[in-house]
Amino acid sequence: MMSSPRQRAAPTAPPSELDPSRRNNLALITSLVHHHRVLSRAQLTKRTGLNRSTVGTLIGQLAALGLVYETAPTGEAQVGRPSPEVRPSPSIAALAVYPEIDAVTIGLVNLGGIVQKKIRFATERIPSAREAVNIAAAVIEGMRTELEHSYRITGIGVAVPGLVNPDDGTVRHAPHLGWRDEPVARMLTEATGYACQAANDASLAAEAELIFGAGAGRDNLVYLNGGASGIGGGIISNGRLLRGASGYAGELGHTFVRTSGEQCHCGATGCLETEVSQGRLFDLLGLSGGDTPQLEQALGASSSAAVAEEVSRQLGFLAIALRNAVNTFNPEVIILDGFLGVLYALAPATLDDLLLSQAMDGPATQAKVHPAALGSNLMMIGAAELGFARFLADPTGFGTTGLGSAAE
Amino acid sequence: MMSSPRQRAAPTAPPSELDPSRRNNLALITSLVHHHRVLSRAQLTKRTGLNRSTVGTLIGQLAALGLVYETAPTGEAQVGRPSPEVRPSPSIAALAVYPEIDAVTIGLVNLGGIVQKKIRFATERIPSAREAVNIAAAVIEGMRTELEHSYRITGIGVAVPGLVNPDDGTVRHAPHLGWRDEPVARMLTEATGYACQAANDASLAAEAELIFGAGAGRDNLVYLNGGASGIGGGIISNGRLLRGASGYAGELGHTFVRTSGEQCHCGATGCLETEVSQGRLFDLLGLSGGDTPQLEQALGASSSAAVAEEVSRQLGFLAIALRNAVNTFNPEVIILDGFLGVLYALAPATLDDLLLSQAMDGPATQAKVHPAALGSNLMMIGAAELGFARFLADPTGFGTTGLGSAAE
DNA sequence: CTTCGTTTGGTGTTTCAGAGAACATAACAC
DNA sequence: GTGTTATGTTCTCTGAAACACCAAACGAAG
Structure with a gap:
């Protein structure tokens, strides 16, 4: 202050x-x-x-x-004395x-x-x-x-x-x-x-x-990463990382997305990371586990209806969490990483549409979903x-x- | 930046x-x-x-x-030359x-x-x-x-x-x-x-x-106001107001709190402000409407079980929204204003407990709920x-x- | 190819804000 | 009273950045 x-x-x-x-x-x-x-x-x-x-x-x-x-x-030649590069x-x-x-x-x-x-x-x-x-x-x-x-x-x-x-x-x-x-x-x-x-x-x-x-030059960004162990989040607002009182801010993986959902290890129920998880997809794909590239490949190869339904179910929950994030942060960019990026890549239009219809008009039109760039x-x-x-x-x-x- | x-x-x-x-x-x-x-x-x-x-x-x-x-x-006398007040x-x-x-x-x-x-x-x-x-x-x-x-x-x-x-x-x-x-x-x-x-x-x-x-001296604060027209929110993080890309940040009234909830005027379903509202309480109290002090008085005077149940139902949804806020912002203070302050005053321990049990351990213990002070x-x-x-x-x-x- | 305008780097000068030290002042403690 | 402590006041000093001017290096126009 x-x-x-x-x-x-x-x-x-x-x-x-x-x-x-x-x-x-x-x-x-x-x-x-x-x-x-x-x-x-x-x-x-x-x-x-x-x-x-x-x-x-x-x-x-x-x-x-x-x-x-x-x-x-060495920059593009233009009128005037050239300026050295630092x-x-x-x-x-x-x-x-x-x-x-x-x-x-x-x-x-x-x-x-x-x-x-x-x-x-x-x-x-x-x-x-x-x-x-x-x-x-x-x-x-x-x-x-x-x-x-x-x-x-x-x-x-x-x-x-x-x-x-x-x-x-x-x-x-x-x-x-x-x-x-x-x-x-x-x-x-x-x-x-x-x-x-x-x-x-x-x-x-x-x-x-x-x-x-993917957020270069922006000031407001929401990052969500889906990994084997759950979903983590980081939020940049006004160009600065949200810290909170003790630096614990940003736990978007425990956003509430489902009434009478399952119990999360955090103690609550209906958390994003219990409903949207790699594990559920691997199970349906008949795999015992694996990493994100493996998931991407298996999902691309699968034609199972049950898998497709689970993907759309998870996209629905993801949309709810993102809608909350858009309404609260009004970000320019939402970055989906890990298996969330894979989910998004499967049906980008679906998630975009869900977000546009559910989030408030003003913020919704400004938020663009991107996969991680790095x-x-x-x-x-x-x-x-x-x-x-x-x-x-x-x-x-x-x-x-x-x-x-x-x-x- | x-x-x-x-x-x-x-x-x-x-x-x-x-x-x-x-x-x-x-x-x-x-x-x-x-x-x-x-x-x-x-x-x-x-x-x-x-x-x-x-x-x-x-x-x-x-x-x-x-x-x-x-x-x-005029300040408290102490050793040394007194300092003028500005x-x-x-x-x-x-x-x-x-x-x-x-x-x-x-x-x-x-x-x-x-x-x-x-x-x-x-x-x-x-x-x-x-x-x-x-x-x-x-x-x-x-x-x-x-x-x-x-x-x-x-x-x-x-x-x-x-x-x-x-x-x-x-x-x-x-x-x-x-x-x-x-x-x-x-x-x-x-x-x-x-x-x-x-x-x-x-x-x-x-x-x-x-x-x-109520947030004087703090750096992280979540403010929620319940009025006749809905629920508005404002968030202070790192001592600064959350603005977002176009200043639309902070719409906590449209936090998702209920699967298959009613349609909100914002277009989505299950928003906090459709589930938690003065109107529902006035209806149950048999009143056609009124302002917050009237609600407070009527609620205090009522002994109806249906009213009590509705109050606890609304407190439950409020807790979900606050749990999200605590997990994402890790605030020191949560301020409840308007009829949300009335709801809280009816059963402060209930809401405090719900919050402690649902939000993540670290942030939950730091967030104190307060009524508005001004x-x-x-x-x-x-x-x-x-x-x-x-x-x-x-x-x-x-x-x-x-x-x-x-x-x- | 020459000249001109433009953009930039380099240099010396100027202004100004804030630190620091020394002194003055006003309270309390004994 | 005298000593101690904390503060306001004044003056000097340092350093940073702006500014003005000049030089350099480029493109454009003839």
Whole structure:
């Protein structure tokens, strides 16, 4: 509720001795470059509204710290002096960790959301928090010489399928992993020495899609992901992720969609994720289980009426949840990921029509349903965004570490 | 998504020739004084984090413009030099307009959210947009000499029960008033000469309760109002009102709560506002209709089992909608206004328990249900907040008008 | 191929906001 | 009274950004 006023060299604020105004502008430029991957100086001037000379100074400062670098102008030729292009330094990176029921995935992601490396460590059984941390720490330890030699790591972001308090990175409850009150962020920090933050996986995915994916340039987005373990949701409103009092906001998987529906593991009945699930479809398809691509293939191949009916039944419930979301958030984009994306792809017009007829006129016409655009890298990019957060808020705080800029 | 950078004397920005940094800090102090009504200089220093000397300069500037005034310290005596108290000038005011199906209410509200005057103009029939504007303009015209003599009016805010695009103040659809695509804000500006903005009534009520009411000091709040015409909602998340792509967000009255429920006027079925309504209760009570206080009295006096059952039925549906809201927003406060407040007062423990058992553990324990705190002034305060918005964003833009400060 | 207009980067100057230090002031505590 | 503490006041200092001017690099027109 309070903007951060100018506060030069406050004795209690060690991170940066800069004028807040300067810090803000440096952060603004760094974020823009990060989000767009390439941006000419002229474009930065327009976007920030700052003076040409000021932008020049700022970029010079960032380049001197090795955070961005400029290249000769190659953009479309046009009248006037060409403007050099500014790109994020490839040496700045964040680590991403994503524990799931059958694997822990660790990623190395550059500024610009470029996934440099992705290591999926399959586990025999559902990993405990301790195990997940150990796996991640071991993999990171294995990369350490490379990390320390070629990168500046700004932090680790952990995407957790469950309720996470992002303030301290504690997992309150991750039902499918069986975790409860696990201080994952602290554990990983102690194990690796890198600053670490944790948040809900769907929330991070929503942010990733907002920045680099199907929601680029928008300010209001609803993301829904259907996975083996249930349905997660993330909501971006007014350009910002909905956090709520403790960061638990966005649990759209437990939207009420059916009177006298089945009991959900959350304690309530009629939740979206009990009515709309991969498992029901696999059962009808005669399969014992599988992942989303397998489901897609099996559904495409099936001509069973019972399967078709179940698909349309699930689309109906999905429409109810989406209608609620449209009425409450008035989003520009709704992103369906995982098997929800598969369901949508089977009958896009059906869902679109249901939504148009059920949601209120104004919001309904504005909301466009999209499949996720970032594919398998989505969660790595989202989690890394968390690892970048502190860096992007104050880029100069990270400029002190050695390591020259990668290009010049 | 973009912070406003420094931009001194930009030729295209006439509103204020100040440095953005200064403008921000002036706005910050003005808003704080507005929200708290009284605040000592020392408290302002702590809250803003600015230097004592800077706060002194800023307050001096605001006082010179007659926007705030300082009084001798009267606060609790404590060690150290007493700090003078800063209050908003009583000459700064905004106008509030609230069209309903049976009346148009016009209010004059001071900084600090003090309702100075409230005029309810009862109408024989539902007013058209033109009529509502004419009524408001006439009442304002009647006050004009007083307004011009003793006040500086920062603007008019219109609270509309329906879908409003706050960007241009156009009413997209107000079903109960029968309005469609009415440019109310523009009409009122043309009729009165004052700058005017319009927004959804429940959204404004939510903001009023956040600032001055049951949500004071919080950042996440869900407001639900039950009126004769339906259920409206407003949501505050991360300290900001949820707007959505076109400002239509927050329509919680159309949350899905019942499979195969009745058809709602919005086109869907099973909406909260078709299942939970005053009308059903009045019918069972044998009354032809009435307002909320009458309902409260009748319900208190009734001992009918059918009425009791209907109350519990409605509480059940309300709980479903609230459970959704708690899961999606993780709010600290849920405010129930109008007849929803009456329902809650009949059996607070029942609703609390339903919510605790149905919503997810983490969010459920944090959400506290409250009745609205601002009573009959709520909508005037909320609408006036809209009239204050531009002033609070750049207080110096309004300092030019004559009129000395009211006190010194 | 030359010239002109246009757009941009670079440099030095100017303005201004806020921090900080030193001092003044007004309360309480003893 | 004297000491302590918290605050307002004044002045100086620093740094950031705008601005004006010049140089550079391009397309367009002749």
